[in-house]
Amino acid sequence: MTTATRWLTGLVVLLLLLALLGGALVWRTHGDRADARTAQERYGDVLAAADREVTAFVNLRYDDPASIDAVAAGATGDFRDRYVRSSQRVARVLARHRSVSTGRVVWSGVSAVSPDRATVLAATSGTVSNDRSQGTPRPRDFRFEVTLVHVGDRWLTANLQFVGDSA
């Protein structure tokens, strides 16, 4: 064996050990990054689901029954059952007062999240017009707390409540 061959053999062994160590680190890092990506995407998913539900909730029209159904479409459990049971009454009240509410989510933020449950706060801005306002849209800003649960591959609303005076 020549000197060059001995040196190259030593280098191959060294690089092999380095590559094996690197491979182990890559394997572990890849797993950590995949877990982190899943957790990070969960935030996006729950915010998107909460924004959809809150947007549906602040966009109700007396002349568009589908707007009432849109809230139920993103809901689940007792909240959905209660909402569906009361939806005919809600529709009658909206129609009686010729009520139209419009709005959008200005900001929303995750206050708690786990793989199967999340709580999101949302701030909305919009308007409400009805017979009392003689059809004139009046500004209405709301604060909501939305509880979501993971059902299948979707995040659905298990509760939605106004955040009022906490005192």
Place this chain on the structure above:
Amino acid sequence: MRRRTTGLLAVACLVLAALAAGEAWYLWGISDPTPTTQRPVVIGDVDAQTAVETAAQDAAAIFTTSWRTYDQHLARVTTLMTPDMAERYRKTAEPVKQRTVAARAVTSTRVAGSGVVRAGTDEVQALVLLDQRTSQNGGVPSFTARRALVTMVPSDGGWLVDNVQTQ
């Protein structure tokens, strides 16, 4: 035969060196992800939670004022801010102080809720819901349900307020 062995070892060296370089790039060459709509939170839960809790406490302090102690308030809350934010805040403080003193206004603020909107390594945005009570000339306090988007940036001493938007 000897030249063939040397050649094979040299090729093995190159392949292993390339493999190690690829592994090093994967481990240290990929930059941290930036927040997107799909992945709005790209830092750890503990870091995000710490930033949001600091944002909530600081926002409550910033929005709690009294006509008797406005100068002390200004001196205290500007230590919670980045230099840029503190400068902007001081510029708006004088007319606010004059109105506050003229009305003998006392405003107390408490946090009704908070959540993370976006979070990256260099900036975190928090939605903070604040309940504000303001009394003027010793009268009955009026209630305001405030919503604030608080931008926090990291510093050597912890998270600092870099911007506050309210609605």
